[in-house]
Amino acid sequence: MPNGNEAYLQIGEVAERTGVTQRTLRFYEEKGLLKPPTRMDGGFRLYSEKDVKRVKQIRRLQDLLGVSLADIKEMVDAEEMLRQLKAQYRPDAAIQEKKRQLHKAIEVVQAQYGIVKQKTQQMEEMAAQLEERLRTFERWMADLERAGQKAATARS
Amino acid sequence: MPNGNEAYLQIGEVAERTGVTQRTLRFYEEKGLLKPPTRMDGGFRLYSEKDVKRVKQIRRLQDLLGVSLADIKEMVDAEEMLRQLKAQYRPDAAIQEKKRQLHKAIEVVQAQYGIVKQKTQQMEEMAAQLEERLRTFERWMADLERAGQKAATARS
DNA sequence: TATAACCTTGACGTAGGCGTTAGGTGGGCC
């Protein structure tokens, strides 16, 4: 059972499973959004399940938040930092340092959370407005229906 | 008191009030997102309050939904159609035509509503995930605090 | 061992969304 750390997927399959092109995967690697994958002897890239997840996350961020790849890089970098922080065991001596890092991590996540929260709220407002409109139009439509009925009745 | 139909704002002021550049305003006009404004004798553009609102709306759509200007054009065009529909009084003969138009308008708004709703939902999920993370990190931080305390106690 | 399917790097192309000159005109004030 693959645990996500063994790289065994070729670029074509990753492309297929994530819905992006191979070009895009190489591009993300070039821009530092994906860490350089391991390679076969011949030079073919080998990706892991973790890579697949990361690509999907990148696309979600692009799609939902509409931010630049540069911004997304910052976010995923922060995540990577956190993963490392999590992996370290605890040499008691370095507690202050770890607190500092964790504090920074918290700030990053808080910032993201703030952005998402704000956007969510604005989107909700927009949805409400659209819904109201829809009701208005439906009322108009009903009015038109009635007007049509009357006209037909008068003609008969 | 300006009712929004009298055009009296020069491009510079519109730019300032909407937070976009003059270039952007001309660009939107070029692309059909803003209707060609009235002009002074010398050729200077004169905008109305309505134009200001439209620009702000365009920016909100760009920012929130992250869609292309072409898509936004469709949306604002639909709005314009609606305004006209609303303005017409009702020659009884054209009822079928009006129903057809209104029906199309409803479809457009429904489509927009669908997009916004879906995005809102996904954003809420993302917000929830981020919040959970934040809690996790805060727990870790608390653990570190306690660890620090113990170490200090042991040293004393 | 040949052939197809898959992959490699490199380089140029492109669409969207403006930014940035350049060279000239309009408008209000002294």
Place this chain on the structure above:
DNA sequence: GGCCCACCTAACGCCTACGTCAAGGTTATA
């Protein structure tokens, strides 16, 4: 009338996020 700022069009430039060849190496299968 002169000054200066605001505005005009036209045209080229630029960045992002890839698309699209081209020319060749690798891997799997027969």
